[in-house]
Amino acid sequence: IYKTEDKIKKFEEIEFFKSQKNSSKEIVSTLENINKDIIKYNGIEFEPEPEHLEWIVWRAFLAINSFINEIKNTRGFPVDNRFLPTHHAPGGKEDLFFEFDDYCLIVEVTFKTKGSQFKDEVEPVYRHTAKKMKIFKNKKVYCLFIAPEIDLNLSSSFQRTYYDSQNQEHTGNIVPITIEQFTKIFLELFHKKGILTPLIFKEIFDKILEIKEDTNPMEWQLHIDKTIEENIIR
Numbered sequence: 001i002y003k004t005e006d007k008i009k010k011f012e013e014i015e016f017f018k019s020q021k022n023s024s025k026e027i028v029s030t031l032e033n034i035n036k037d038i039i040k041y042n043g044i045e046f047e048p049e050p051e052h053l054e055w056i057v058w059r060a061f062l063a064i065n066s067f068i069n070e071i072k073n074t075r076g077f078p079v080d081n082r083f084l085p086t087h088h089a090p091g092g093k094e095d096l097f098f099e100f101d102d103y104c105l106i107v108e109v110t111f112k113t114k115g116s117q118f119k120d121e122v123e124p125v126y127r128h129t130a131k132k133m134k135i136f137k138n139k140k141v142y143c144l145f146i147a148p149e150i151d152l153n154l155s156s157s158f159q160r161t162y163y164d165s166q167n168q169e170h171t172g173n174i175v176p177i178t179i180e181q182f183t184k185i186f187l188e189l190f191h192k193k194g195i196l197t198p199l200i201f202k203e204i205f206d207k208i209l210e211i212k213e214d215t216n217p218m219e220w221q222l223h224i225d226k227t228i229e230e231n232i233i234r
Contacts, residue, residue: 009081010072016083017071020063024191027063030056031183035111035148041084051077051085053109053179054095057146060186061107066198067098074098094128100198104136106143118153121145126162129172142205145176155217175205181228188232195234204231 033039034056039048058075075096076089089095096107108125129143158174189196207227212220
């Protein structure tokens with residue numbers, strides 16, 4: 001019975017995954033409203049919690065597709081039988097992880113802003129990135145950090161190097177963007193034009209990262225916004 005239930009759940013998750021490419025309108029709507037008081041899904045209204053931000057960004061990447069790891073391993077949060085999140089990803093695990101043919105992508109999301117964002121997010125984001133870099137030595141590892149707004153101290157931290165518990169130095173390819181910027185990329189390049197792929201994301205990441213060590217945090221944030229704007233009009 002347990003084996004049968006596991007097979008059914010796996011089949012249902014595959015069907016859910018396949019359905020996301022046709023759900024881009026609803027995904028965009030949820031992304032646009034995820035930071036508000038109430039969001040709707042399949043006729044259900046609920047207040048957005050941290051796990052719902054992880055969930056809707058996860059669904060956006062399921063729609064884009066092309067990852068090669070198992071679906072259940074792309075998310076750190078648990079889901080119920082309707083594939084709604086029951087809790088956010090635990091502290092020692094990244095929120096989302098996608099392995100593509102050409103690179104790997106960690107996605108970390110948060111509703112936190114200002115000082116709490118800087119205090120609570122910098123160390124775990126760097127730690128998760130460094131851990132994946134050790135595992136995937138033959139692929140470039142990126143980390144996409146998404147929040148309602150990006151604190152300048154957080155940006156500054158991601159422009160520098162990180163030292164792990166063995167005092168080994170790591171330069172993380174961490175890209176901090178806002179929920180609005182991510183929504184704009186998904187809306188324009190996937191929902192409207194149907195051209196968004198992991199390789200286009202990689203182009204955007206590389207363009208953003210190419211000057212991160214040569215600018216101050218404010219200039220880097222302006223460069224990030226300009227890069228996104230230039231890419232969504234392709």
